[in-house]
Amino acid sequence: MNSPIAKFQGIAAHNSIFEQAVRQLPLPVCSVFESSTQPTAIQFKDTAQTLGTKDSAKVAESFPNTVKASGNKVLEGVGANPKVAQGKRVAVLFSGGPASGGHNVVCGIKRVLGNGNTLFGVKPGPKGLLKGNLFEITDADVNNIINTGGFDFLGTDRTKIKTPEQFAQVKETCIKHNLDAIVVIGGDDSNTNAAVLAEYLYTGIKPDGSGVQVIGVPKTIDGDLQIGDLLPISFGFDTATKIYAEMVGNILQDTRSSLKYWHFIKLMGRSASHVTLEVGLQTQPAITLISEEIAEKKQSLSSIANDIAQAVVKRAAKGIHHGVVVIPEGVVEFIPEMGALIAELNDVLAQQAAAFEKLEKAERPAFVAELLSADSAALFTSLPGYIVDMLLAERDSHGNLQVSLIPTEQLLIDMTKRALKAMDAKVPFATMNHFFGYEGRCGAPTLFDAAYTYNLGLTAGSLILDGRTGYMATITALTSGGVPKAIPLPGLLNIERRHGHDEFVIEKALVKTGAPAMQYFVAHRATWSEDDCFASPGPRQIWGPTALQQPITVALNSGADSLAFKIG
Amino acid sequence: MNSPIAKFQGIAAHNSIFEQAVRQLPLPVCSVFESSTQPTAIQFKDTAQTLGTKDSAKVAESFPNTVKASGNKVLEGVGANPKVAQGKRVAVLFSGGPASGGHNVVCGIKRVLGNGNTLFGVKPGPKGLLKGNLFEITDADVNNIINTGGFDFLGTDRTKIKTPEQFAQVKETCIKHNLDAIVVIGGDDSNTNAAVLAEYLYTGIKPDGSGVQVIGVPKTIDGDLQIGDLLPISFGFDTATKIYAEMVGNILQDTRSSLKYWHFIKLMGRSASHVTLEVGLQTQPAITLISEEIAEKKQSLSSIANDIAQAVVKRAAKGIHHGVVVIPEGVVEFIPEMGALIAELNDVLAQQAAAFEKLEKAERPAFVAELLSADSAALFTSLPGYIVDMLLAERDSHGNLQVSLIPTEQLLIDMTKRALKAMDAKVPFATMNHFFGYEGRCGAPTLFDAAYTYNLGLTAGSLILDGRTGYMATITALTSGGVPKAIPLPGLLNIERRHGHDEFVIEKALVKTGAPAMQYFVAHRATWSEDDCFASPGPRQIWGPTALQQPITVALNSGADSLAFKIG
Structure with missing residues (x-):
């Protein structure tokens, strides 16, 4: 072709000049993950902090395994894990409305799992889990999706897993794919779902009688999943x-x-x-x-x-x-x-x-x-x-x-x-x-969301390799380097009357006047x-000079004097 | 105050972290403007290129002064002006819908006028010119508005100057403020207005019998003010x-x-x-x-x-x-x-x-x-x-x-x-x-619009100091350093039947299939x-690495092989 359009370097699908550039962007990690080659899986220890709601006694009755295992105690990442599990098969899914940074959570999980374990993507959302629609995520996938916006790598949906038939379907998927763990990336409802799944899948799922771990990751642009300094903000809020x-x-x-x-x-x-x-x-x-x-x-x-x-x-x-x-x-x-x-x-x-x-x-x-x-x-x-x-x-x-x-x-x-x-x-x-x-x-994640979600992924992956279940990953101390922690999901549950019967829910955090x-x-x-x-x-x-800014509401509510944030 | 909000560094009006940073951003200038201190005013010479439309003969009858002076020839900036005018009093106004980069046009004019001349801002738009609502623009103003979006420094409106009463009001404003020149920043209609004003104000306006120069600057997010390589695109289109x-x-x-x-x-x-x-x-x-x-x-x-x-x-x-x-x-x-x-x-x-x-x-x-x-x-x-x-x-x-x-x-x-x-x-x-x-x-202008408009301002200011009137400023060769030129406005005029009588118009450039x-x-x-x-x-x-991109349509239509652009 000799036309004037033949020599023009066009834009390939999903490959704008911006998308090409952000894929090369290095991401900071909390010091506890740092190693010379790739991020290190870390181990967790109990902290003195215990979570609970007015309904904790009833929650303990319905969530005996996960409450007993965690004691509703918050965990903190305390250094490289000397006996990291190998050969784990982990599935990850998005749940609910999309939010920027989701792809980086997947990237963080994959990087910390390393070559010794396998990460599967579930398509799309909880519905994909019921159907058993899984595929193996590769390093090439990670290099392609890192720092890009959207949930389009896996898709998402809003199916709530609550009926016995649905639980049976999840169990079938776990057995069929020989899964050891599931990571649910979602909001308040999705993390409630994760808490319920963690309890249901705690033991006796696979032929050898073992269970399947479940870890939640806090997502929502609405910002209504917040737990003081323990979870200053969910991801996606900053970008939106x-x-x-x-x-x-x-x-x-x-x-x-x-x-x-x-x-x-x-x-x-x-x-x-x-x-x-x-x-x-x-x-x-x-x-x-x-x-x-x-x-x-x-x-x-x-x-x-x-x-x-x-x-x-x-x-x-x-x-x-x-x-x-x-x-x-x-x-x-x-x-x-x-x-x-x-x-x-x-x-x-x-x-x-x-x-x-x-x-x-x-x-x-x-x-x-x-x-x-x-x-x-x-x-x-x-x-x-x-x-x-x-x-x-x-x-x-x-x-x-x-x-x-x-x-x-x-x-x-x-x-x-x-x-x-x-x-x-x-x-x-x-x-x-x-x-x-x-x-x-x-949208393409802000540096705040990009760094935050990548470290959330490293934390979620580390929790799995440390054998934990029923926790939500979090990064605290976002203005002083970042400290990975884990929030016991049953400690967040309340009982609410919905559609004529009691349901466990994580209460939405409203604006405090x-x-x-x-x-x-x-x-x-x-x-x-x-x-x-x-x-x-x-x-x-x-x-450039304006890239590192956390949300103003988060800065103010945490008592910071500026918008600076710092991971790593 | 000892509350947690007292120590927070708030955001002052019109002074976000981003606004603070872009004000410090250095802007490239076409090599012809370069000097060791501040941009040099340049002189212009006729090129061999002449403009015209099917109605040029009739235009010449109605625009005798400006057509005779320019011969409808395109001018090119050819180097520092050895005999720059001093003591000129210049007014600048925005006309029509706002577009990103307008503030930088003002900054460019002010910088090239230097301390030897005076720049006035007209508030708001053509209506402000009729009312004689002018104020002196200072260096501090320029440092404050540079690289920021909007037309809010001066405001804008859509008044068309066409009745004898309106022309008389403009004349009155020119006399009252002892103006030597007016710069109209606007789209096709506003530049038509500029052409008409240039002719009307050509001579016999001020007590000494001299005229008032008028220069247009091509603005519109719609992108319908285009003249091939001579005006690849109007400003504001890239940002929008x-x-x-x-x-x-x-x-x-x-x-x-x-x-x-x-x-x-x-x-x-x-x-x-x-x-x-x-x-x-x-x-x-x-x-x-x-x-x-x-x-x-x-x-x-x-x-x-x-x-x-x-x-x-x-x-x-x-x-x-x-x-x-x-x-x-x-x-x-x-x-x-x-x-x-x-x-x-x-x-x-x-x-x-x-x-x-x-x-x-x-x-x-x-x-x-x-x-x-x-x-x-x-x-x-x-x-x-x-x-x-x-x-x-x-x-x-x-x-x-x-x-x-x-x-x-x-x-x-x-x-x-x-x-x-x-x-x-x-x-x-x-x-x-x-x-x-x-x-x-x-929105805050892209680097393309920021650099383009600053150089448009330097060109418009230079045209005034070179004694020109009835031209529109432009920058050509945007991928190879930039060459300032001037387009004779009467050379763009067509006659159209509107509301029952003939009107001079600059035809909107539509998409060519x-x-x-x-x-x-x-x-x-x-x-x-x-x-x-x-x-x-x-x-x-x-x-960062993705900042320098011109519009794809402009790149394709000009035969470029990539989106790169280069001024300076």
Whole structure:
């Protein structure tokens, strides 16, 4: 070919200039893993720290083997393991929504297992484990996926393993592939699953009567899997929030350039507001809503809209007719009156399903309003039509409203317009709305997430070679070199009533309104609201002087004086 | 204060860790600007290249001064200017939508003007020029804004200067501030404005009878201001497309991780598809729509949807139930049948406004359909209800539909669902939609845009000190060190019938379907469509091995063999 395109060096699939470069990036390891050649497997010892919840006694009854083995004690990595197991067959899987750094967990496990053991990938997620869909992971795979974003090497899914049939299928997979251990990379639900699997697979699984070890790894961009200094943050949170913060920063810069719009930006995070708080601290927009605070203050939808309207008016008085409002995805359920309305609606629609279905669409709102409490009916009839339609839309398989589908950002725009009208405020209020979510789950990991996850993988692999089961890997002391530890999973379990029966759950860590990160936010937000005091964090950098930054919320809550982090 | 937040080093407004670091970043300059201390002002000489359009004769009649002075010849910077003007008073303004790198243009102008001349900033945009809202730009300002994104240092607006009253206001501002020159940083319309201003201000403006020079600088993220090798690309395009490409790459990575969704992503770019083509080449998704090709092939809406449905089915046969479709914002107007329908609707609604207004909302579609041609009526009645509503919605001040408000991404999802149903294809097709626009206009500039715009500023400033007017600054030879040139603005002007009378315009450069960038795309798209062959370009890097990359479309169209660029 002699055309002008023939000599152009194209981009091969999964091989952008960036992807090629990050594969060569060296990763730091905690000093305890250091050796001259490849990372050393380490051994673990009990610490004095014991975990437990209000339900620990009941948990001990249901998890006799793993609770007895661990004593619910936290473990710490204490140096090279002198008698590392050989010939172990280990499977690894992703569970739940993807998060940046997952590939590096796999790489860390593979590197620490070395050539003496075998690592299998499970495709995709828990469903792949049930089906026994495993393949051997090679060194070439590791060199190819290291430092790249996404879970696409293995895929993921959201299957929960809870029925006897499912447990039997897992057992069959373990036997068929002669597995010695399983690593589950996932969030709160997935780690609960790991705890249950660890107990179930503790003994008597394989023909020789031995069991299969299970280790969890803490993942979730939502940041709601946190245990103080023991687990300052789950992986993926840093990358997702830095991606969202760049976009919010860009839009803030746009508002002050084009001088026209208020942008209402909804950020992913199903329940807790950690993501929104972090992005708010990174970018300092006019308004950052925190669901947990709204719940605590028992704010109504119209009082929230009123607060926003007040800020619009205050800024307008200074000639500023633009701004940004950052909104956590899950806020609607934290507004007490909305939570109550949604709960009542779920009941009414379940009880009156037949009558409801027979009605014309236009007749339904009035029919439903009749059956609600006075407060809920008043709120319901005051909402814009598209929200009413959505509130009456199809329920999920548990009969619950799919809250994530509610266009909260548009609702708040419309409620703010209403509030401005009620105040008779004659100020320009042109708006735009956005939802940032999927673009943050699979980006190339920040250096923080890349280094953190690689060391989580080294820790998970070491735990397996040290014969441990029922633990979640963690790295502590992230600002002073990093110390690998292991969290006994049963020590995290609570009992919750779900769908009519008791279930073991790891409670989601919500934003604590008294924590330093919130105190810092509360101390500064009036300034940020009244003027253009935003910051633009820019694109996350892998090289150069700005590459090493931990999340602000993590720094503040751990009492650090800066954003520096240091592994190795 | 003794609280844990007291010792935390917070982030000051406009002073993130990234913003602090990029302000220190040294920028390369074309060798002709090099000196031991600060960039040297250069002089310009005529080249042999002359510009012109079919309307050049008429342009020469309306632009006698500037055409006579330039002879429509391109200028080239040829070395240090031995007799640089001193005491010049220069104003600079942004015009139109913001684009990354604008601040560096200002910095370049200020640095080359040095201490012997004065630079004023105009706030905001052309409106600020009419009002005479000017302030002196200091060296401290330059050190503060350099390498930061956005137009927020000066703000911008979209006022077109065309009435005699407006010209008189500009003259008044020039006299009041004793200006010698104005630099207009903007797109095709703004540079047309610059050409008109240059002619108007050529002579007899100030009390001594002298004129005011006007220089344009080529900005637009849309990339539709291009003149072959003379202006390979306008500034802002590289940053915007790299921001969008990262997001699209992240979502592609997500599709192959969570294995669930087809994402339909609309990208900003009012008319031309340069942005979408660039992002498509950077990321290689299953489908990239190019408006210009659709127009050329006279594709219908349903044939486009059919093509997408075919791809969905083909991938499903391989077990791939996910993908990404990238859509240019302006595509609807390029689909011939939609363009015809919209034009007919504009006419019908203008002619039948009174009758239309009297009807109930539900009666309007049938009323309008009666008045359309048979083809348009058939298309109109086949569209989803929310599109019909939008097509009948309020017109802009010129009686035109606001095409940018049409949710094209949702329309294509619904049409694809319809096509799949018509094909009786039993394949999963869960979807998500996105619009990436505002987040790409004000991001921190890529190194390409940062260096390019700084040198554009040095060129614009040098043109002024060399006594030139009616030119647009440009940098050519971007892969071999950079050569500053100047494009005679009247040489770009065409005559177009707009709103009932002739107007001078710089024609928007659309995507050429025969150009190398399109050839490359066409040669590869079947492969990208049938399998997951995407690439993830990652976040743009300012430091490190991946920082220096020019746009792929620019590289291909200029015959380069790689993405490398080199200024200085």
